[in-house]
Amino acid sequence: MDVLHLKSPKNWINDPNGFVYFNGQYHMFYQYFPYEPVWGTMHWGHAVSDDMVHWEHKDIAIYPSKGYDRNGVFSGNALIKDGKLYLYYTGIQYPNPNLENIHVDANYGLIASQCLMISEDGETFDNYAGKQCLITPSKDEEKMSSVDTRDPKVFKIDDKFFMILGSSHNGKGRIIFLESDDAIHFSQKAEFESDEFGGVFECPDLFNIEDKQVVFCAATDYLKDGLEYSAQEIYKFVKFVPADYSFTWEKESFFLDYGMDLYATQTNFDAEGERVLFAWMRMPVPKMRIDGRRWNGLFTLPRQIYVKNNHLYFKPHKYVEKIFEGSSIIQLPNGIEICGAKYYSVYALHNNYKLSIELKNHTQISIFGYKITYDDGIVTADRSKVYPKGNYRYTNSMPKLCDGEHLDIYVDEDVIEIYANDGEYVLSNVVYLDL
Numbered sequence: 457m458d459v460l461h462l463k464s465p466k467n468w469i470n471d472p473n474g475f476v477y478f479n480g481q482y483h484m485f486y487q488y489f490p491y492e493p494v495w496g497t498m499h500w501g502h503a504v505s506d507d508m509v510h511w512e513h514k515d516i517a518i519y520p521s522k523g524y525d526r527n528g529v530f531s532g533n534a535l536i537k538d539g540k541l542y543l544y545y546t547g548i549q550y551p552n553p554n555l556e557n558i559h560v561d562a563n564y565g566l567i568a569s570q571c572l573m574i575s576e577d578g579e580t581f582d583n584y585a586g587k588q589c590l591i592t593p594s595k596d597e598e599k600m601s602s603v604d605t606r607d608p609k610v611f612k613i614d615d616k617f618f619m620i621l622g623s624s625h626n627g628k629g630r631i632i633f634l635e636s637d638d639a640i641h642f643s644q645k646a647e648f649e650s651d652e653f654g655g656v657f658e659c660p661d662l663f664n665i666e667d668k669q670v671v672f673c674a675a676t677d678y679l680k681d682g683l684e685y686s687a688q689e690i691y692k693f694v695k696f697v698p699a700d701y702s703f704t705w706e707k708e709s710f711f712l713d714y715g716m717d718l719y720a721t722q723t724n725f726d727a728e729g730e731r732v733l734f735a736w737m738r739m740p741v742p743k744m745r746i747d748g749r750r751w752n753g754l755f756t757l758p759r760q761i762y763v764k765n766n767h768l769y770f771k772p773h774k775y776v777e778k779i780f781e782g783s784s785i786i787q788l789p790n791g792i793e794i795c796g797a798k799y800y801s802v803y804a805l806h807n808n809y810k811l812s813i814e815l816k817n818h819t820q821i822s823i824f825g826y827k828i829t830y831d832d833g834i835v836t837a838d839r840s841k842v843y844p845k846g847n848y849r850y851t852n853s854m855p856k857l858c859d860g861e862h863l864d865i866y867v868d869e870d871v872i873e874i875y876a877n878d879g880e881y882v883l884s885n886v887v888y889l890d891l
């Protein structure tokens with residue numbers, strides 16, 4: 457059972473997939489390589505939860521079993537239709553078999569199909585009779601790349617189903633729109649590209665939030681300073697009109713998280729109809745569980761999204777707040793220091809902590825060697841003492857705070873998430889602590 461952060465049970469996980477509240481339970485699927493803590497032939501792992509805080513890992517839900525997905529079951533989403541769970545994903549074939557390592561293509565090639573698995577109950581997944589290929593590999597590269605088109609997100613507006621796909625065209629990130637009456641037969645309607653969407657637009661998401669429309673984009677080749685990670689998750693405010701397929705976007709892009717580890721978001725509604733976000737937190741090297749199992753990859757806390765001051769705020773889901781209620785402690789744990797704050801409170805849950813801090817200029821915080829400073833409105837985090845050596849980002853800052861001087865910091869031995877002013881900005885980092 458994972459508490460607070462969903463982590464790889466062993467070996468490798470990356471993107472969250474098919475997150476959905478279905479038949480009274482939260483389901484989370486995830487990109488999973490079950491054999492080693494490195495990326496390889498993708499499966500959909502599966503975990504369930506009553507509260508998005510306690511996660512129980514289940515058996516693998518979707519695995520390669522058909523010609524069109526024989527080398528991997530890539531990312532996608534979930535839709536509830538006629539009381540059944542529709543799981544959309546990208547089926548992968550490798551064009552250049554690598555006989556020394558069958559889990560990657562010899563030339564990093566891909567052949568992509570868009571696929572569907574229907575599960576009656578969210579508990580059984582028939583990898584033989586339950587799958588179908590909805591969109592075979594493209595034969596027209598101008599219209600749709602047969603290589604870099606993936607990560608279907610299917611949603612319903614009025615009586616129509618829409619699928620958006622991430623893609624690439626002439627080296628620019630592209631979003632493709634398709635439409636269907638039955639959630640199975642899709643026809644391509646429009647495509648839009650821009651270098652503002654990176655080199656490949658991965659894991660597209662598009663939704664309304666209050667009076668705004670927003671697109672989430674996992675953009676490859678986005679930061680060009682040579683450090684890990686160049687691929688970054690951004691959002692943009694957009695205008696999509698289904699009636700005539702006009703799609704325009706505002707020039708400005710925003711990072712979802714200023715720690716630069718977050719990638720490949722997945723959103724859907726919670727039991728009360730509020731939109732919730734999860735994302736993958738990338739880890740440079742594996743960690744070891746107590747029983748010696750090596751693992752790599754974990755997810756953010758569930759985050760609620762709202763609009764304020766013309767941008768998106770992200771704050772931990774109320775279920776997360778709830779489990780820390782009544783857990784306040786008087787003394788700071790050994791290893792945590794807070795200097796120069798107005799005041800603070802500390803909450804403890806197993807080995808996890810929540811620190812709520814009212815800042816003053818020049819407040820300094822040290823969490824088992826992870827340093828946070830606050831100077832002239834800027835929150836900066838430095839993980840150089842708690843992270844492996846390499847070509848990585850060690851120091852990250854939030855934009856200048858405008859909406860107060862409050863931090864809520866969630867500390868887990870694998871990840872620290874810093875939320876400023878109820879989500880004005882978030883900075884989350886993978887760390888290597890030993891609590």
Ligand code: FRU
Pocket residue numbers: 470471487498530531532546606607658659674719720
């Ligand atoms: C994003 C991504 C997706 C793809 C999956 C493969 O991290 O590259 O575009 O479906 O991971 O594991």
